[in-house]
Amino acid sequence: MKTFAPALAVLGAFCDLASAHYRFTSLVVGGRNTGEYVHVRKNTNHNSPVTDVLSRDIVCNAGGLSSGPGTQIATVAAGSTV
Numbered sequence: 658m659k660t661f662a663p664a665l666a667v668l669g670a671f672c673d674l675a676s677a678h679y680r681f682t683s684l685v686v687g688g689r690n691t692g693e694y695v696h697v698r699k700n701t702n703h704n705s706p707v708t709d710v711l712s713r714d715i716v717c718n719a720g721g722l723s724s725g726p727g728t729q730i731a732t733v734a735a736g737s738t739v
Contacts, residue, residue, distance in 0.1 A: 680718075683696075683697060686738075687733075687734075698717050698725055698728050700718035700721045701719050702718065702719040705719075
């Protein structure tokens, strides 16, 4: 137990060095790709994170709210893999 705490502290020091985010461009329903931006809202800042957590962009990323009306709704049967 005495060696566990220092090892945990060292591991914790590296946690801030790695961060990640991802941008989905398509939806896969039942093994079928539905196409790029057909059922996913397109954003305007590509793969960049939203830095202002108080902005409206935190909901659907930059530009995601304005592209909403052009985004289709996917029908997914109960039990399907998404």
